[in-house]
Amino acid sequence: MTTPAAPVPPAAPLNPAVPAPRPTNGLAIATLVLGICGFAILPVILGHIALRQIRERGDAGAGLAITGLVLGYLAVAGWIIVGIIAAVAIAGGIASGVR
Numbered sequence: 001m002t003t004p005a006a007p008v009p010p011a012a013p014l015n016p017a018v019p020a021p022r023p024t025n026g027l028a029i030a031t032l033v034l035g036i037c038g039f040a041i042l043p044v045i046l047g048h049i050a051l052r053q054i055r056e057r058g059d060a061g062a063g064l065a066i067t068g069l070v071l072g073y074l075a076v077a078g079w080i081i082v083g084i085i086a087a088v089a090i091a092g093g094i095a096s097g098v099r
Contacts (some may be wrong), residue, residue, distance in 0.1 A: 010082075025050050028061030028068070035071030040079050047084030 027050035035043040047069035054062050 023059055025057075025059040025065065026031075026052050026063040027053060028059075031066045031068030031072070033068075033074070035068035038075055040072060040075035043068045044076065047072060051063035 027046050031043045031047040031050050034046065034077075047065045050065040051062065053059060054065065
């Protein structure tokens, strides 16, 4: 006599449930691009907005936003230094009577 075969267990799914990747925040990308291009104020403003959105929405791109912020703040510091040098040069020229 033949013994009945044991039931076959169900096959494992080929693609287990993989969580969808988090979208990258668009403002974080814009912040990085504007920071690389040397803009000063725009990356600072957009970077702070992007970081807030990343915290609230759970988006990816915090590193992009922070890098853009750093570049923006460096550009602001550079423009401040250029302004101080220009003011000193103009004041020195006026004081020495150079026309």
